[in-house]
Amino acid sequence: MSTLLEMREISMVFPGVKALDRVSLTVESGEIHAICGENGAGKSTLMKVLSGVYPHGSFDGEILYDGSPLRNRGIRDSEEKGIIIIHQELALIPLLSIAENLFMGNEVSSRGVISWPSAFKKTEELLRRVGLNEPPSAVVGKLGVGKQQLIEIAKALSKNVRLLILDEPTAALQEADADRLLRLMLELKAQGVTQIIISHKLNEISRVADRITVIRDGAAVSTLTKAQISEDRIIRDMVGRDMAHLYPERSFNPGEMLFEVDDWSCWHPEQAGRQTIRQVSLNVRRGEIVGIAGLMGTGRTELAMSIFGRSFGKGHTGTVRMHGKPVDVSTVPKAIQAGISYVTEDRKALGLILDEPIVRNVSLANLSAVARRWVLDKRREAQVAETYRKQLAIRTPAIQQKVVNLSGGNQQKVVLSKWLFTDPELLILDEPTRGIDVGAKFEIYTIMKDLAGQGRGILMISSEMPELLGMCNRIYVMNEGRIVGELTREEASQEGIMALIVKDAGKVA
Incomplete structure (x- = not known):
């Protein structure tokens, strides 16, 4: 050569x-x-x-x-x-x-x-x-x-x-x-x-x-x-160091029932007659990380978006409960008010304003908390952004740095900061480590572990089965817009997840 x-x-x-x-x-x-x-x-x-x-x-x-x-x-x-x-x-x-x-x-x-x-x-x-x-x-x-x-x-x-x-x-x-x-x-x-x-x-x-x-x-x-x-x-x-474990170790002590979805359905907003989500029921306890597995196109993201302020779909039916009581999630502000946040799978197009600085992106979902009499308090906004920069270890020279200049892992931390500033009890994380390296993944996993340790619930969608197996206490499996199985941490395996998908596909066929 x-x-x-x-x-x-x-x-x-x-x-x-x-x-x-x-x-x-x-x-x-x-x-x-x-x-x-x-x-x-x-x-x-x-x-x-x-x-x-x-x-x-x-x-x-x-x-x-x-x-x-x-x-x-x-x-x-x-x-x-x-x-x-x-x-x-x-x-x-x-x-x-x-x-x-x-x-x-x-x-x-x-x-x-x-x-x-x-x-x-x-x-x-x-x-x-x-x-x-x-x-x-x-x-x-x-x-x-x-x-x-x-x-x-x-x-x-x-x-x-x-x-x-x-x-x-x-x-x-x-x-x-x-x-x-x-x-x-x-x-x-x-x-x-x-x-x-x-x-x-x-x-x-x-x-x-x-x-x-x-x-x-x-x-x-x-x-x-x-x-x-x-x-x-x-x-x-x-x-620059050995990583004996790809996922942080944590003990699991489930708390009270936090979040429940019962018999949730919706239809595609543009394709008439296509039911995207079919009678989905699931739940998350305090301190629990629950995964949703499934092949791409099975309705996982559509489910998350439809729950979060009906951001996807039409003709929604079913019930969402927090602490056992029905809550109104018919708009994004109402979903946030109910204690739910959603970190999108597409951070660049839907999660961030790339040409704006970190400080502006962090406050986006909760501007009222950094305003006085409807006027933005820039000093308060900067304090909040600086707090999250330190807590989540966002690597940047300053909070005035434009988000477009950050690495993928640091961009994802900014998205997380934005939603944590709304003080959610339940976080829906859609492909939270997509497009980031192994070191940054471990940092995101550690943040998830800490959030669960604070008693928050996490609903995690991921296409990486090892990630689901390494992080989740329970895993729901979706196919064709439906939940086709539920596995505990002890029961779950890549083969078991795929077996549920293939079995259901055969049933549909």
Whole structure:
């Protein structure tokens, strides 16, 4: 193998933050090179330097590509050299077709006129390479995230990619879609495409990577070969310490019944005749962490949102009780007043105002508590934000820092702070550790443990079964909008959860 890429002593400083500290990295031709690290470690920043998002001159250090200096003035320069980056937030236009997305800015034309027959033919060839059978005219927005991810790779292949950079490519994918993408990566490797993958999913990295570079606090701390790769070693290098336990130990002393849902149902707000939630009943005691397991699309998020102020659905029926008494959850303010909060699975779109500072985001759900006679008390607001910054260990130079500049783990702590400021008795946490690294996950788990220790109840939705098994006292299993089983901590296992889902699916069929 020859060296395709060499990054030497790369450093980059943002206001108040040293994002990269003399990072060096080599990538061999034809290999899959993984980059791991905690959120905020500098992984994405390093790749943005490489791909021209941060142009030459905005950072210190040197980049050699194919033995020659690489001095990109922007993304177009890097793409002309075959360096393509696929960001975690996909850059497709939902209302356009696959063909239009693949050749946007790179149109197939003759004498200045787009040749759609040629574009469609090339699109079909590219889709076959990534294993998709969709027609070129299919509207991208109507396809699932897994297929959209493959379309992004097809788009990269249309530009004669030599070095493909994938930033958290499986973060939002179901297991089957993630498996298909990983198999495609191995196929591209066999075709000679060099790849760099950023991922928190250590099992996936172990499966496809030839080497792994671990970055911590903006510096490269180790590069491991295939033979050296182990999850324990990667975690130790990522967080700077051994982690004997992925989940905090805690004793469980359930209190009185706190929260109950009886015979809860609702219908889809747009698709007439589709019942999304069907006669769901569940409960949570004080000090208890209760999980909801199920495959994506089984109605878990819809259930949570419908309970929380009827944020989803129509035609709601059923009863919600707190402390044995029915409560009105017909609007979000009424649900908050009843002592319920909901931490959304999509913190960037629904949980935060990214361009606003931490201090403003923390007070959003309870502005009346930081106001006097309907006028915002900025001093009080700052005191509250500073209190939560310390309590939840939000890593930031100041509470005036814009949330968009925080790592995923720290953004999640800001969302939690916002809802804790409403002083809820029950927290519904929807995918609370999605898109954050193993070190930040442990911190979120510890916060959950402490909240349960205070006597609050937690209803936790997660697609990661080990997380549910490690954190929950009981687990409800959902399928097709219904509760199909309930397992105690002692009874619960991944096999047991899947058995309930498969058994119910067979019954529905």
